[in-house]
Amino acid sequence: MAAFSLEKLLVLQDRDSKRLAFEQQLKGVPREIAAVEAKIAAEKAAIETAKAEWHGLESKKKLLEIEIKSAEEKVGKYKTQQSQVKKNDEYQALTHEIETTETTIGTMEEQEIGVMLLIDEAKKRFAAAEGELRQNIKGHEARIQTLREREKHLQGDVKAAQEAVEAVRPEVAEPQLRLYDRLAIKPGHPVCVTVNGDRCGGCHLKVPTHIVVQARNGTEIATCDQCGRIVYWQS
Numbered sequence: 001m002a003a004f005s006l007e008k009l010l011v012l013q014d015r016d017s018k019r020l021a022f023e024q025q026l027k028g029v030p031r032e033i034a035a036v037e038a039k040i041a042a043e044k045a046a047i048e049t050a051k052a053e054w055h056g057l058e059s060k061k062k063l064l065e066i067e068i069k070s071a072e073e074k075v076g077k078y079k080t081q082q083s084q085v086k087k088n089d090e091y092q093a094l095t096h097e098i099e100t101t102e103t104t105i106g107t108m109e110e111q112e113i114g115v116m117l118l119i120d121e122a123k124k125r126f127a128a129a130e131g132e133l134r135q136n137i138k139g140h141e142a143r144i145q146t147l148r149e150r151e152k153h154l155q156g157d158v159k160a161a162q163e164a165v166e167a168v169r170p171e172v173a174e175p176q177l178r179l180y181d182r183l184a185i186k187p188g189h190p191v192c193v194t195v196n197g198d199r200c201g202g203c204h205l206k207v208p209t210h211i212v213v214q215a216r217n218g219t220e221i222a223t224c225d226q227c228g229r230i231v232y233w234q235s
Helices: 003-082 088-171 174-184 209-217
Strands: 192-196 230-232
Touching (some): 003 088, 003 174, 174 230, 192 209, 209 230
Parallel strands (some): 192 230
16 A cells, blocks of 8 residues: 555545544434423423412312302301291201301311411422522523534534545545445444554454555555454554
C-alpha cells in the first residue's frame, strides 16, 4: 500500500468516525426528549393526584351537607306530625325519631367539621405540590427546548460530516475503498488499525510475520488474518 493511499484511507476513516459519532448523538436526542416528556407527564400526574384528593374531600363535604339537610327536613316533618297526633304512644314514637335523627345530624356535623379541616390541609398540600411541580415542569420544558436546538445543530453536523466523507472517498483507490466498505459494515469500527509489536491493534491477536512485514513495508494492503481489519505500521 502506498503511503499516500494509506493517508487518504486514514482520512476517510477519521471522517467516517466523526460522521458515525454525530449520527449516534442525533439518534439519541429523541430518546432523551421522550425521557424528559415522561418526567413532565409524571409531574402533571402528581398535580392531578393532589388535586383529586382535595376535590374528593370537597365532594364528601357536599354529600354530608345534602344528608344533613335531608335529616333536618325529616326532623321538621316529624315535629309537624307530632303537633297533629292525639295519641301518646304516637307522640312518643315521633319524639324517639326526632331524637335519633338529631343525634345522626350531630354526628354528621362533626364529620363535616373533620372533612373541612382535611380540605384545608389538602389545599395547602396541593398548593405546595403544584408550585414545586410546575417549576419542575418549566425546567423540563427548557431542557426539551435545548434538546430540540441540539438536534437541529446535530442535523447540520451530520450533513457536513456526510459531505466530508463523500469528498474524500473519490481520493481513495478503488480496491482499497471496496475493502474498506466491506469491513466498515461489520461491528468493531475502526477498520484500519496499527500493528502493535506482532499483534493486531483491533482484535489484539497475534499477526503472522509476513503480514507484519507487509504492514511495515507499506507497499500493499495488509489485513489481519483473524478479524480482517486493515493493519498498518506506525513508525
